[in-house]
Structure formats: structure tokens, C-alpha cells
Amino acid sequence: MRIHKSFGSVLAILLMVAAFGCESTSSKKKKKEYLPASRGVFGQILLVMDSASMKGPIGDALDEVFLSPYAVLPQSEPKFKILRITPEDFTASLLFQANVVRVYSSDNRSKSADLTKQAMPKSILSKLSSTDPSDYMAVAKDVYARGQEVMFLYGNTQEELAGKIMMHADVIQQHFNEREKKRIRTDIYSSKESKELGKHIQDKFGVKLRIPFAYKKADEGQQFIWFRNPGQKIDKSFFLTETPFVSESQLEPDSIIAFRDRVCKEYVLGNDDPDSYMLTQTILKPETRTVDFNGKYAVEIRGLWRLNEIAMGGPYVGYAIVDEAQQKLFYLEGFAYRPGGNKRELIRELEAILWTFQTSDELPKQSAAK
Numbered sequence: 001m002r003i004h005k006s007f008g009s010v011l012a013i014l015l016m017v018a019a020f021g022c023e024s025t026s027s028k029k030k031k032k033e034y035l036p037a038s039r040g041v042f043g044q045i046l047l048v049m050d051s052a053s054m055k056g057p058i059g060d061a062l063d064e065v066f067l068s069p070y071a072v073l074p075q076s077e078p079k080f081k082i083l084r085i086t087p088e089d090f091t092a093s094l095l096f097q098a099n100v101v102r103v104y105s106s107d108n109r110s111k112s113a114d115l116t117k118q119a120m121p122k123s124i125l126s127k128l129s130s131t132d133p134s135d136y137m138a139v140a141k142d143v144y145a146r147g148q149e150v151m152f153l154y155g156n157t158q159e160e161l162a163g164k165i166m167m168h169a170d171v172i173q174q175h176f177n178e179r180e181k182k183r184i185r186t187d188i189y190s191s192k193e194s195k196e197l198g199k200h201i202q203d204k205f206g207v208k209l210r211i212p213f214a215y216k217k218a219d220e221g222q223q224f225i226w227f228r229n230p231g232q233k234i235d236k237s238f239f240l241t242e243t244p245f246v247s248e249s250q251l252e253p254d255s256i257i258a259f260r261d262r263v264c265k266e267y268v269l270g271n272d273d274p275d276s277y278m279l280t281q282t283i284l285k286p287e288t289r290t291v292d293f294n295g296k297y298a299v300e301i302r303g304l305w306r307l308n309e310i311a312m313g314g315p316y317v318g319y320a321i322v323d324e325a326q327q328k329l330f331y332l333e334g335f336a337y338r339p340g341g342n343k344r345e346l347i348r349e350l351e352a353i354l355w356t357f358q359t360s361d362e363l364p365k366q367s368a369a370k
Contacts, residue, residue: 038145040098042180042187043345044081048090049103050112057162058103058153065169066176070344072287072302073315077344079173087115096145098183099176104128107157124152131156136164137172149179181352188212188349201225205242206326208363210356224267233341238334238350239268240357245322245329251299253288256320259331264305276309278335296321296359305335315343317351323359332357 040046045066053059067078085094087102088111104116106128117125124138136155143150151172155161165172192213201209204225211227218228218237226239241263249255261279270276280286286303299320306313318333334350336343 032142032146035142035144035146036096038098038148039093039096041081042184043348044083044097045099045101045176046083046085046094046097047101047103048085048087048116050086050108050110050116052110053103053105053108053158054084056158058105058158058165061162061165061169062101062103065165065172070347072284072304073343073347074304074313075342077342079344080176087112087119090115096148098145098148099179100143100148100150102150102152103161104152104154105156105158105161106154120152120154124154128154129156133164133167136161136168139175147183151175177348180348181355184349184352185356188214188352197227201240202363205240205330206360207240207323207330208356208358209240209332210353212353215353219267219269221267224263226267233338234346235337236334236346236350237268237336238332238353239263240330240332242323242328242330245324245327250329251320251322253286253299253301256288256299256301256318256331257286257303260301260318260333263331270307270310270312273307273309276307278305279308280304281306281313291319293319293321294355294358294362312337314338315347317347317354319354319357321357321359323361325359325361330357330359 047054047062047066049058062082066080066082070077070079083097102116102119104113104120121138121140127135127138136153138152138154140150140152142148153161153165155164189210189212194211194213194215197211197217198209201207201211212229215227215229215236215238218226220226223243224239224241226237228235228237230236243250243259250259257280264278266277268278270278281304284304286301288299288301291298291300301318301320303316304313305316314335314337316333316335318331320329320331322329332354334347334354336346336350338346
């Protein structure tokens with residue numbers, strides 16, 4: 001099986017973050033200790049730019065990047081929530097927002113633009129006249145608060161910068177999506193993690209998956225386990241299952257969906273009706289793509305689920321990954337139920353959990369052994 005590794009976008013981000021590494025590690029640590037903690041709900045970005053740019057091509061480009069629809073949800077939701085303010089209003093508690101984007105173009109002579117330029121690190125100022133299409137962004141950490149990231153987007157003209165933003169829209173989206181998943185993991189695992197259930201998974205399947213304390217085991221079979229965090233208005237679940245890996249055709253989208261539906265029919269049953277079970281909603285066709293899953297080739301699938309006999313349904317995200325050492329195909333999925341409410345951040349939380357999965361060859365040999 002071919003393993004595709006595409007680290008270009010991630011490497012570009014890391015290099016841009018490294019541009020701010022001139023300050024010594026000790027001085028950075030000391031400065032960080034005195035900063036207030038960052039704040040802001042998950043999936044929210046504070047956009048700092050002058051009002052004229054907001055209404056121009058740069059504003060249009062940023063709307064396209066951040067407000068385009070999140071993939072496969074029952075009701076349309078944007079990828080991120082945006083708060084817009086001018087540089088003059090970027091004061092007080094707004095300085096402590098976790099995710100900040102600041103925008104500057106050299107042809108903007110406004111007072112607002114001057115304020116943004118004054119806030120730029122020296123390492124960026126030297127690049128403002130660059131004509132390199134890949135030179136448009138830099139990320140600074142812990143600028144005004146601990147755990148904060150400030151992304152600077154810059155260019156010679158507004159039209160040029162708007163073009164660069166659109167050209168690298170997927171990089172910007174990926175950066176904030178990965179950052180939000182990391183923030184979510186910090187939040188849900190910092191309170192408490194179920195080490196016992198994590199060990200059970202490792203003993204049973206020979207793989208690793210971190211289980212947040214809020215999720216309890218809902219059901220278990222010979223090659224299946226389901227965890228659930230139920231509530232009165234929100235119900236979040238994820239499950240893990242395995243099957244022998246015998247052919248690459250098992251990674252075809254139709255094969256994954258068929259395998260998913262067989263597993264769900266047997267194990268993922270409705271609460272009130274013993275004859276009800278989960279299946280794939282076919283009104284909206286699931287979307288699939290190949291992804292680099294922590295260095296592993298994986299197939300991601302996003303779709304909608306429903307119960308066969310009860311009016312219940314919602315979104316799901318799943319990953320099919322081959323454990324070559326064990327010659328097994330693992331399928332892990334998170335699904336959510338929240339009637340009438342937004343579901344984007346529920347799916348993002350489930351993604352954050354699923355991405356803690358590690359195959360047997362990623363674990364220490366003594367830990368991987370069943």
C-alpha cells in the first residue's frame with residue numbers, strides 16, 4: 001500500500017513560527033509566566049483590520065477562507081466564527097483572545113494600518129516588500145496572553161495580499177483547524193482522562209486511543225467498542241472497530257461505508273427501540289478524501305447518520321487506517337446528536353479525540369503487545 005506524506009503546508013507554518021525564535025528560551029518563559037491566560041470559545045477568530053479593508057478584496061478573501069461552509073453538516077455552518085474589530089479597538093480584554101489575525105498591506109496609509117505595522121515583529125517588517133508568493137504570513141505565539149497565537153497576513157498591495165490569501169486558503173484553514181483541535185484536546189484531557197479505558201483499548205486492540213473522562217463505555221463486542229457522552233440536549237459518541245486487512249479495495253469509499261453500516265447495524269442501537277439501529281443517511285452523499293493521519297495514510301469520511309425507525313440523526317466523521325504490523329483495518333468514528341443546534345464544534349471535538357489514535361507500530365513494543 002502506498003503511503004502518502006504531504007507535510008508541505010505544515011512545514012511552511014512551522015518555518016513561519018520559527019521566524020520569531022530570536023528571543024532566548026529563558027526570556028520567553030519568564031515573559032510568558034506574567035501574561036494572562038488567553039480566552040475565547042472554540043472555533044472563534046478575532047480579525048483585526050481597518051474598516052476599509054474589511055469592505056475590500058482582503059475582507060472578501062478572508063470571508064471566503066473563514067466563513068465557507070464546514071463540510072457535511074445537517075444545517076450549513078461556517079468553518080469558523082469571526083469577530084471583526086479595527087486596530088483602534090484592539091484593547092483591553094480583546095487583547096487576550098486565543099486566535100487573532102492582523103492584516104497589513106504596504107499601500108494602506110491609514111492610521112489603522114500604521115497601528116498594525118507598529119505591532120509587527122521586526123522579522124516581518126523586513127519582508128513587507130517581498131514579491132515571493134509564498135511570503136505572506138507569519139505566526140507569533142503568546143504575544144498578549146498565554147496560549148495565544150497572532151497570525152500576521154501582509155503584502156505590498158491589497159489586491160496582491162487578497163490573491164495570496166486565496167491562493168493559500170487551505171493552509172490558513174488547516175492551521176486554525178489543527179490549532180483548535182489542539183486547544184480542545186488540552187481542555188478535555190487536562191481535567192481528567194480515563195487511563196483504565198485507554199489501557200483496555202490497548203490490551204484489546206493493540207492500539208492507543210485516549211479516552212476523556214466524560215465519555216463512558218456504551219457497548220462492546222469482540223472487535224468493537226463504543227464510548228458515549230450523553231446529555232439532555234447534546235449526545236456525543238465515538239467508536240473503534242477492526243477487521244482483517246486483506247485488500248486495498250477495503251479502503252474504497254463504498255467499501256468503508258458498507259463496513260460502517262454493518263458494524264452500526266449490529267452495535268449502535270437506539271435507546272427506546274431495540275429494533276432501531278444507525279445507518280448512513282443517503283440524502284446527502286458522504287464526502288471522502290485521503291489524509292495524512294499523524295504520518296499514516298488514512299481515508300477520511302464525513303457524512304450524516306440516521307436511525308432506521310426513529311427520527312434521529314446528525315453528522316459523523318470517520319477514519320479508516322491500516323495497522324500494517326497487525327494486518328488489520330481499523331475504523332474509528334465520532335458522531336453527534338443535537339437537534340436544532342449547531343454541531344460544528346461537536347464534530348471538531350470528536351475529531352480531536354480520534355486524532356489521538358495510534359497504530360501498534362507507533363507504540364513501544366512492550367506496550368503494543370496484547
